[in-house]
Amino acid sequence: MKFKSTLRLSALLSALVVASFSAQSQTLRVANIGDSLSMDPHSLSESLQFSITGNVYEGLVLRNKDLSLAPGLATSWKQTSPTIWRFELRKGVMFHDGTPFTADDVLFSFKRTQAEGSDLKSYTNDFKEVRKINDFTVEIETKSPFPILPDVISLVYMMSKKWCETNQAVVPVDRRKGIENAASFRANGTGPYRLRERQPNVRTSFSRNANYWGKIEGNAQEVIFTPIDNDATRVAALLSGEIDVMEPVPVQDIDRVNKNASTRVMTGPELRTIFLGMDQKRDELLYSNVKGKNPFKDKRVRQAFYQAIDIEGIKRTVMRGASTPTALMVAPGINGFDPTINVRLPYDVEAAKKLMIEAGYPNGFEVAMNCPNDRYVNDSRICQAVSANLSRINVKINLQAETKGTYFPKILRRDTSFYMLGWTPSTYDAHNALNAIFACPDDQGAGQFNLGSYCNPKVDELIKKVQSETDKTKRTAYIKQAFEMHATDIGHLPMHQQALAWGMSKKVTLTQLADNFMPFKWITIQP
Structure with missing residues (x-):
């Protein structure tokens, strides 16, 4: 009897162990409207790219759930002079292939961001030198004082020097040219999840990193990421239980998802600003029936476009209220946002017509407009509405809406006359938008996403002051001046901030971040 009792107890304990393991060994299924275009963390500066690769790779500095700075692959940092930052690196960290993380990888990674093909040049373009003090200490010297440097490098992910050299991926490839190398579809980071399988635009799977140096709060042992560009299909997959989390939920389906017994929608403000840009550099537009001159060089034309767009109408009919019209290129929550200058030019078709007449x-005229159809909330529908609005001032828009896989390479090589873009300052500071979108483009990374080449030397002077000024009051004043100058120039056409809408099973617990990143390490799914 004692033997049988022991067997029964052993069987019970085994069952409990299996049940416990099963409860913890969960597969999380995530869907998004689009896919990461590459696994290379330096090849594209785009939030979905950062969000996906940020589960595999890490920076010296990470973000907490409230988006404040947190130690990452560096345990601490300090300024030793106005132009020098010292970082103490975390010891005992291993890349997924077992290679130790050291200062050599830091020097290599920062150098890699400045190579041809990198989309992160604007993050490190003010670096004068990155030097190794010892295996676990590095210094970054900048060309001028750079008080927000730790914020700026939070998305510069560290790569293994040895792995990149072994796999002929020493430099990132240029996505604008459609080139790939080993880092495009393979990955070797230090993060909480390992890349297991990569099928672009079909499926990407990740497995939990059992040797991760930090804490993984969530319980997902496997994450399967699937791009589903069709809104109806994506919603149906959530409602049927085929996926556990999806982003975004189309605004017209939010009530439906909330009313379903097993699903819910988590909404919140997003730090992304949607805007339109125009080629202001070429003497003749690439895609227009106007020959011999560029109408977008005339401020009156840019202003006419601005005032012909019914942003409240777009909010009401296209976004169904899930947007906040804006006059600024940064959102509330970004350091430097100033509500006193967040006043849009009035929607006024007659005034716009007069401006077009004055401009000749x-x-x-006709002009092509490039727009994604699987990147932002209702992106192609917004472009359709803009096209209809501009027809009222006799502008014929030849709309070219396409998947982000072809859209971004096209506009990033500036093969466009009129385009849509969304921007979330990765540093949560206005300097990021100023340096990447407002600055006159150069070969060092300034103005890297100023795809229409807007240029005002006075704005550039202010951007440099914003970067180096340590007095908060003065710095805020410089930011305001730069925004006001840009607005006066009609440098871009600001549209709105879209709202976040993540759909999920009620079995899922997660943290929604205002930058729209989705760290798998903070997601738990119940069996």
């Missing part, structure tokens, strides 16, 4: 285009 009483009959309007």
